[in-house]
Amino acid sequence: MGTTSVVLAAEPKVARRAWAPSGRGILRTLSQNRLNLAGAILTLLLLLGAAIGPILLADPFATMPADRFQPPSLTHWAGTDNLGRDQLARIAFGLRLSILVSIGAVALGLIVGVLLGLIAGYYGGVADNMIMRVLDVFFAFPGLLLALAMIAALGSSIFNLVLTMGVLFAPSMARVTRGPVLSIRQKEFVEAARSLGVREAVIVRTHILPNVVAPIIVASTLQLSAAILIEASLGFLGLGINPPNPSLGGLISQSRTFMGQGPWMAIFPGLAITLLVTGFNLVGDGLRDAVDPRLRDVLDSRTAIR
DSSP: OHHHHHHHHHHHHHHHTTTOOOHHHHHHHHHHSHHHHHHHHHHHHHHHHHHHHHHHSOOTTOOOGGGTTOOSOSSSTTOBOTTOOBHHHHHHHHHHHHHHHHHHHHHHHHHHHHHHHHHHHHHOHHHHHHHHHHHHHHHTSOHHHHHHHHHHHHOSSHHHHHHHHHHHHHHHHHHHHHHHHHHHTTSHHHHHHHHTTOOHHHHIIIIIHHHHHHHHHHHHHHHHHHHHHHHHHHHHTTOSSOTTSOOHHHHHHHHGGGTTTOTHHHHHHHHHHHHHHHHHHHHHHHHHHHHOTTHHHHHHHHSSOO
């Protein structure tokens, strides 16, 4: 009896750490792949530029009519726009807003989606059917079309933008969470905890949730790139961050009228979006391989941009 108790008490600890490689292991795996390492460096540089760029560069709102449509130079590295505003400063400011909105949206989708996925996967039955059928309704609509409808109904603001994008990401995150939970809830260490009288909330928090952290983290990283694209798309359509605050999609939209006079007004914001999305995708791929290569097929099918 004593031996059995020791085994039952020890096994959950082993299982909880099964999908949790050390930080050194993740860094080692990322550094072994040049593309993943390049993506990590690129992402860090862009995050650093978004953080300190608006502080070090010119005022992104200052207009100088005498400097209208200045091409890229040592004075204005990304040129100026139709009002003489420094484009690099506006891109850095817009990059900061895009990243903050995307992180907020993914965080909201993460909280709601993980909670729904845990409930559906652990309890199953009626709760699982009800939650998944509601989520299927959201999956029936293209993501961008649903975002357009919600923004049109709620109004254009940063809060509504985060809320809308969070609603878009919650169903995917719920599915990513639910799958592993369905498998883990049948494991011996979970059954042992139930037989010992451990409360279900404690079982979910201490025995099940640690085992689904890996796919959740990887899916969140990959969804950041999708969030950047959705935010830029909404900004291009005039439903994103309201002027005078610049956004990457808004900068591209504003440049359409002046493509003949200042093509750099569209080139550099588009390049910033491309680099940021590429960096997040490469980091997400590296994390996926570092945490668990078996996640490749699961995450590719559940976190694709709809």
